[in-house]
Amino acid sequence: MNMDIATSAREDTVYHVKRGGAGAVLDIENLSLWYGQAQALHNVTMPMEKGLVTALIGPSGCGKSTLLRCINRMNDLVDGLSIAGSIKLHGEDIYARDADVIALRKRMGMVFQKPNPFPMSIFQNVVYPLKVDGVRDKTVLEETCERALRSAALWNEVKDRLDQSALGLSGGQQQRLCIARAVAADPEVLLMDEPCSALDPIATAKIEDLISELTGHYTIIIVTHNMQQAARVSDNTAFMYLGRLVEYGDTEVVFQTPKSGKTQDYVTGRFG
């Protein structure tokens, strides 16, 4: 892409005052990441507020997904990955040598770009996180299933066909099912990677409403390249560019009075 920008003098992140004040759940400190030789993240430092929605925006390929997937260590699957810096969940370094990846992921839910329901029944899909956790008690599973489906605003649509294959649902329903699955084990953090990019406007609107409703219960980090969406659903917004965190703070401030020229260009739609 733009070589002159990539090699331009290092800019420091512009931090605005954030919304919230309950304290940071997640603390990303000086995070750098390399895929083999290629550096995808440069010194990202970013505390995330508890119970609020944080949006990650930026042009395609700027490292949003990479950053998000660091938080639940999904990147561990990638060969030749190296990481510097730290991510702390409630002060505990998740990349510490003795950190348990599985236990970590149980404390987080993740929703992917394309709905990825498992080829099983709706019920089995929702309670999957509990099943792998060893929960066998039928009443617990059923209660969880209902609660999760209700909080994903899907209960009324599927309550009569819980034992049918999840693959029979529409795309929007499938994505809400994935949200239900992500919140079933009652995680502290909910990670969403462009959850609406494969959906039509109506399904998108439903998911957005859902995100607003979930605010307060979970700490949500959502990646999106749709700026209206970020403006609508998030409390704080981080703008990333070429692997760097450019500007971070209250969504309103970032969108209306950005300090950095890049942010300004991006949020006004001049590039992206």
Place this chain on the structure above:
Amino acid sequence: MGVIAETTQENRTPAAVGAAIRRTDMRARGEPALWVLGGALALGIAMIAGFLALVAWNGILTFIPKPIDVVTQADGTVTAGEPFREELFRPDAEVLEALTPEWRARIAAADGYTSRTLYRTGNFDLYGEDFRWIPDFTVTKRERPANVLFIERLEWGPFVGSIKSATIDGAERQIASLDDPAFVAAHRMSRQRWAQANDIEKDEIGAINHKLEAARLDLRGVELDSGRDSTDYRQAQARVEADAAVQRGNYDKLAVQVEDLRRLNAANTVTFVAVGGEEKTEEMAHLVRFYPANDLSFGGKIAVYFSRWAEFLGDEPREANTEGGVLPAIFGTAAMTLLMVIAVAPFGVMTALYLREYAKQGRLVSIVRISVNNLAGVPSIVYGVFGLGFFAYTLGGSIDALFYPERLPNPTFGTGGLLWSALTLALLTVPVVIVATEEALAAVPRSMREGSLACGASKWQTIRNIVLPRAMPGIMTGIILAMARGAGEVAPLMLVGVVKLAPELPVDGLFPFVHLERSFMHLGFHIYDVGFQSRNAEAGKPMVFVTTMLLISLIFVMNVVAIVIRNRLRRKFAGSQF
């Protein structure tokens, strides 16, 4: 599919839009390539279809009862037989000399060729041959008399001739026709007694022999444990001898029963006379089937046809396998293939799982993968040698030494058998399963695995709950391919357990009911044996087709079952995406 799609696209090419648009270069448009592809496909399909049609045609026709010609030759010889096939041949010069001028002229006009017919004359016991070539120029008369019978017997192959007289319960009497009620009843009675005697010999006397052998082995075991002079041994000996006396008593009773049945049967006989006037007396019990070949109604033909199929599918072979049924071979083939699948499926799947999911993808894994793929190129007989050396002699020998010392020096597992055959074929087919499984695993979408891992599932839980079920249809495809390959394989089996005639099925009523160490019969080997190893290759030839057809059908049925299971699985995983 691809070819068809391609064609429609070609058709849409606006060839006739106008002179202004120059035709695209033929090579660029890919039409020659299309023709080559289509031709290759057509050739492949034609070869397979031709082969199947040949097998099916011959297999289906074999059991149809054929008419019998009675042929009189110039030298006065009379021959009766089924016309089997015709061919052109070139008679010797001195044979030609002796012919009439008209025949000589006719043969000369046909470039020295004339035709001859192969007759299935039967009556091997009388003539010492089953088939006879009769050149057309020697024939003076050819007729199809209504009273000639085709008689299938337990021994000596078929008899062609007519009935002279019969003896029922020792009393001679004339029988007017085959429908004579006294004759029909006597024949049925004789066959029943014969079957009963066989059952007693096989099942009950077999069981007694089994018990005697078990007692002997018991005693031998005690001898090996505590020595010949021990009190244990003497006690065991006394016990075994007492038991053996009882068994021998039972045996004698049964032997008397069998003797009685046989004596009764000996009093029911039929005397046949061949067209040459030779007579032959047969016990009715030995007549499997007989029919007036030239006087058979349509219904009669159908009855003979299906009764032959029923015998073929449901009975044991006789006459060095060229007649009778192939039930033991069907059973052996199915049992061996099933065992092979049971062995190859988990082994192949586990190997592939490790290679694909756990092993670090580096040079070593690449080498392993290439080696596995190359295993498919090893001649199958080499697997047979390996199976014999490793499974039968080494593994089986150790098992015998450990668990069956009392039976030595007779091998139990230390020789070819059902289990070793299945394992040898499992080894032979495991690359297919490994390759297919690896591909199926690789085809499971990354998003599925990530979804599961993100839920806090461990890698193993993800594989068990998500990856394996998703990959199952692909794995099944591999197993189906392996099964088809294994079921049709013969060469290695000849070394590790297949026999021409197995006295006992691998599954029977004697403890432990499934006898994996036993040698068994196999349809593939049966084809080879009947077609190329029997005394009477000509008689065996139709059986080659029938047996081949049966083997192909068996493999087909097993494949269809597996495919149905696979498709059911596939449907489960294929939902509407959006």
